[in-house]
Amino acid sequence: MFTLSDIGFDAPRSLLWHYGLALIEVADNEPIPGSYWGDREAGLIGRQIYARADTPVHSLLHEAAHLIVLPEDKRATVHTNATDSIAEEDAVCVLQALLGDALPEVGRERIWSDMDAWGYTFRLGSARAYFEHDAEAAFALLRERGVIDERQQLLAPTSRPGTALGGR
Secondary structure: OOOOOHHHOOOHHHEEEEHOEEEEEOOOOOOOOEHHHOOOOOOOOOEEEEEEEOEEEEEEEOOOHHHHHHHHHHOOOOOOOOOHHHHHHHHHHHHHHHHHHOOOOOOOHHHHHHHHOOOOOOOOOOOOOOHHHOOHHHHHHHHHHHOOOOOEOOOOOOOOOOOOOOOO
């Protein structure tokens, strides 16, 4: 499992900053605030994502994707559990792979592999198969929320209307 100790905090911190989010580093062996799964999994409180060096990169990107998918006005109220929406959860699974491409030395292939190893389950048997053959509705939601374009590429977060950095 690829962890933040493998890539450091700087690149993920920079990526998340562009979405108006803050990555907070938690000391080794300390509990991670706002972690839904506990142990070493990333946590959410408001616009902050908490992680330790042993936090899997896919976990960090999954929690960040929850905040990115949410409308700006709902981000501040998040604590531990971002949504009960299956449609948003599906979009988050796609977005975390796209965000993996935005991090040096990570990429979607690594994210898919770690998602499968962690225990994500998809009808077609793998994260990659879901992304490539079963995620049309998830991609549509990401387009609707202004996160990706028609070519399924990430849009510059600072240009998204309503984001902390993009204005209105």
